[in-house]
Amino acid sequence: METLLDRARQAGMVVMLDACIGRERFHSIAASVATMERFARRGSEPVVDRGTLETWARSLESGGAREVAAAMRRALDA
Structure with missing residues (x-):
């Protein structure tokens, strides 16, 4: 570590x-x-990598705003 x-x-x-x-x-x-x-x-x-951002973008594009918001909150709390 x-x-x-x-x-x-x-x-x-x-x-x-x-x-x-x-x-x-x-x-x-x-x-x-x-x-x-x-x-x-x-x-x-930022604590998120490019792959995570791409996943979030795809999710937003398909209407998954709540899931992305929850994932972003978890990343902010990390």
Whole structure:
């Protein structure tokens, strides 16, 4: 499972372990402003892929608005 720290590393940030106190781990994260902006935008990308959008479009075209709305709500809650 990808963690928030993994995502920060993938975005080009430097993640350092500063301390362990008991089971708690403390990290510092360093990055340029541009890298932090990319990281912030990445979290706002849609959670649905192209195939899902195509399925929803076909369903809407055939009158399945309620089903699509329910699926969209589930995706928004994910």
